[in-house]
Amino acid sequence: MVERSASRLPLIPYARAVGRILALSAKASPGAVAMKVLGSLIGAVLPLVTTYFAALTTTALAEAYAGDPDAGGRAVVYVVVTAALGLFWGAFTSVDRYIQQVLSFRVGAIVGDSMYQRFLALEFWRYDDKETVDLYDRARRFSDSYPRVLDRIAAIFTQLVSVVLAIGALLLVSWWVALIVLVAIVPSVYLQFRLSREQMAHWNTQVDSRRQRRMIETNIMRPQYIAEIRLYGVVEYLMLLRSRLREADELRRLDFQRRYIPKQLLADALQYGAEVIALLWVVGQIIARAQPVGQFLYIQQIVSRALGTANDLVSSLSSIDEDLSNLKDYEQFMKLPVPEATGEPLSGPPSRIDLKDIRFTYAGSDLEVLKGISLSIERGRHIAIVGENGAGKSTLIRILAGLYRPSSGAVLLDGRDLGTVGTPSWHRYLAVMSQDFLKYEFATAGNNIYFGDVASPREEERIERAAADAEAADFIRRLPNGFENHVSNWMEDPRGRKGSGLSGGQWQRLAMARNFYRDAPFIVMDEPTSAIDALAEHRIFTRLFDDRSRTIVAISHRLATIEKADVVYMLEDGRVVESGTHRELVELRGRYYRMFESQLQPTGP
Numbered sequence: 001m002v003e004r005s006a007s008r009l010p011l012i013p014y015a016r017a018v019g020r021i022l023a024l025s026a027k028a029s030p031g032a033v034a035m036k037v038l039g040s041l042i043g044a045v046l047p048l049v050t051t052y053f054a055a056l057t058t059t060a061l062a063e064a065y066a067g068d069p070d071a072g073g074r075a076v077v078y079v080v081v082t083a084a085l086g087l088f089w090g091a092f093t094s095v096d097r098y099i100q101q102v103l104s105f106r107v108g109a110i111v112g113d114s115m116y117q118r119f120l121a122l123e124f125w126r127y128d129d130k131e132t133v134d135l136y137d138r139a140r141r142f143s144d145s146y147p148r149v150l151d152r153i154a155a156i157f158t159q160l161v162s163v164v165l166a167i168g169a170l171l172l173v174s175w176w177v178a179l180i181v182l183v184a185i186v187p188s189v190y191l192q193f194r195l196s197r198e199q200m201a202h203w204n205t206q207v208d209s210r211r212q213r214r215m216i217e218t219n220i221m222r223p224q225y226i227a228e229i230r231l232y233g234v235v236e237y238l239m240l241l242r243s244r245l246r247e248a249d250e251l252r253r254l255d256f257q258r259r260y261i262p263k264q265l266l267a268d269a270l271q272y273g274a275e276v277i278a279l280l281w282v283v284g285q286i287i288a289r290a291q292p293v294g295q296f297l298y299i300q301q302i303v304s305r306a307l308g309t310a311n312d313l314v315s316s317l318s319s320i321d322e323d324l325s326n327l328k329d330y331e332q333f334m335k336l337p338v339p340e341a342t343g344e345p346l347s348g349p350p351s352r353i354d355l356k357d358i359r360f361t362y363a364g365s366d367l368e369v370l371k372g373i374s375l376s377i378e379r380g381r382h383i384a385i386v387g388e389n390g391a392g393k394s395t396l397i398r399i400l401a402g403l404y405r406p407s408s409g410a411v412l413l414d415g416r417d418l419g420t421v422g423t424p425s426w427h428r429y430l431a432v433m434s435q436d437f438l439k440y441e442f443a444t445a446g447n448n449i450y451f452g453d454v455a456s457p458r459e460e461e462r463i464e465r466a467a468a469d470a471e472a473a474d475f476i477r478r479l480p481n482g483f484e485n486h487v488s489n490w491m492e493d494p495r496g497r498k499g500s501g502l503s504g505g506q507w508q509r510l511a512m513a514r515n516f517y518r519d520a521p522f523i524v525m526d527e528p529t530s531a532i533d534a535l536a537e538h539r540i541f542t543r544l545f546d547d548r549s550r551t552i553v554a555i556s557h558r559l560a561t562i563e564k565a566d567v568v569y570m571l572e573d574g575r576v577v578e579s580g581t582h583r584e585l586v587e588l589r590g591r592y593y594r595m596f597e598s599q600l601q602p603t604g605p
């Protein structure tokens with residue numbers, strides 16, 4: 001059943017899709033849609049009316065030439081009417097362009113915004129899910145092309161009405177000329193549809209290769225990566241890989257096109273044949289005085305208009321075919337569930353967090369990353385989590401922050417399961433500093449810090465304090481415009497002052513300052529100081545760990561940080577294998593000791 005409908009031209013779903021697009025547009029701007037429909041109708045009717053008057057003019061001129069004394073006056077009236085119609089059409093086209101702009105701005109904003117909002121509200125595991133990301137890519141193609149789709153629908157509407165009216169206008173003169181023209185139109189419409197179908201099926205199988213190509217292109221294009229790519233002499237290799245991917249894609253598309261050339265030629269020949277037959281017929285009719293002279297112009301214009309518009313219709317249909325198939329993806333994407341904010345919000349920061357037998361497996365993976373982790377964090381305590389790469393430390397933190405839900409077990413905040421708490425209320429008490437921090441390259445240094453807590457108005461004194469705590473204040477003050485300096489050399493402020501690029505460590509300090517500005521009672525850190533020099537790092541952590549008002553959970557590979565913690569948990573392959581203070585763990589002489597042996601003082605126990 002499904003296969004059968006896929007092999008046919010799916011006109012009904014298409015009509016439905018067009019209906020949905022129009023409904024969406026009408027919601028955004030009903031007046032503009034009404035004007036657009038009216039414009040499309042006028043666009044279809046007006047050329048025919050103009051042709052009709054041109055034919056009348058020609059007949060009147062022929063009659064005047066043959067000596068009819070009234071015919072000259074009639075010809076002048078027809079010419080004036082034709083000119084007035086042209087003037088009206090010119091004015092209407094300008095208004096129509098404006099309406100199209102209004103519609104595409106309004107509806108484009110609605111479609112794009114709602115898609116981004118949904119993307120940003122998805123459950124976190126979806127960002128690791130290939131199918132979701134593929135679907136998002138395709139949905140974005142639709143939202144990017146939305147204004148164009150609307151334009152095409154309007155064009156298709158005009159073209160359809162034009163073809164129907166042209167056939168109707170021919171019917172008035174001769175039913176069989178109308179039939180011949182109609183028959184000549186059908187094959188090329190059908191062929192073009194099949195071609196675009198095949199190209200689309202090909203497009204949808206090429207998501208991975210296109211993504212790979214795009215990744216290569218963005219990596220090559222990004223200034224921060226160019227140094228390595230050039231130094232390692234990998235440019236040529238990547239360019240070659242990219243061209244291979246592109247060529248494979250293009251060859252397949254060209255192959256489709258080539259296979260369709262003979263069929264297309266046949267369809268074109270059919271159209272020209274129909275035109276010649278119609279013209280020969282009307283010439284014969286005029287010579288036999290069965291039709292007026294102006295009828296030649298009428299038939300010639302209307303037949304060529306019917307065929308020409310049908311060809312335009314074919315290309316509009318094949319381009320909208322692609323757009324509408326992305327509409328399906330867009331709608332499917334917009335139906336992805338987003339977690340509902342049903343949980344009761346926390347009334348205040350919890351005084352105790354318990355992780356109970358947490359197990360976790362990433363979506364789409366068979367590997368259990370966390371295999372039953374239990375630990376407790378009391379408010380004001382400073383915890384360090386250590387372990388080799390891949391032991392599961394970052395995953396544990398993501399679960400603690402409520403970004404992922406455990407496959408089994410629970411995170412309890414004062415005994416309440418985090419799964420039943422409104423997570424935004426938990427996030428208000430959290431500052432998460434990670435090694436993959438965000439760089440707000442479009443913003444000033446001050447705003448990079450302020451973005452830690454945009455819920456309240458920007459406070460300069462708080463920004464400066466946060467910058468000082470993160471050892472960022474000195475370098476920011478040395479920037480030509482201090483806290484108002486842009487931090488990317490690609491940016492310029494409204495007064496034309498250029499931004500200054502930052503070093504890796506300076507960016508990291510700025511990100512730390514942003515987290516301090518948040519002023520959260522729980523600080524979660526995932527190696528946030530990897531690029532910060534040892535002295536500054538020491539000062540930052542000493543200040544942070546001296547402050548007993550905050551709870552700290554820190555992932556670290558640096559002994560200097562770990563030593564400051566009240567309790568250290570050592571993770572191995574998703575399990576806590578040792579826990580205690582640094583001193584206790586060293587004395588245990590177990591896995592922790594072996595891991596840090598090289599960093600320990602030779603005078604140790």
Ligand SMILES: Nc1ncnc2c1ncn2[C@@H]1O[C@H](COP(=O)(O)OP(=O)(O)OP(=O)(O)O)[C@@H](O)[C@H]1O
Pocket residue numbers: 128362363365369387388389390391392393394395396
């Ligand atoms: N998004 C993901 N999807 C699937 N598997 C993942 C994902 N992120 C991490 N993993 C896997 O989970 C395991 C634990 O990763 P995690 O990042 O928690 O380790 P980690 O202890 O923080 O390591 P590191 O010290 O290198 O940061 C690894 O085997 C990793 O391959």
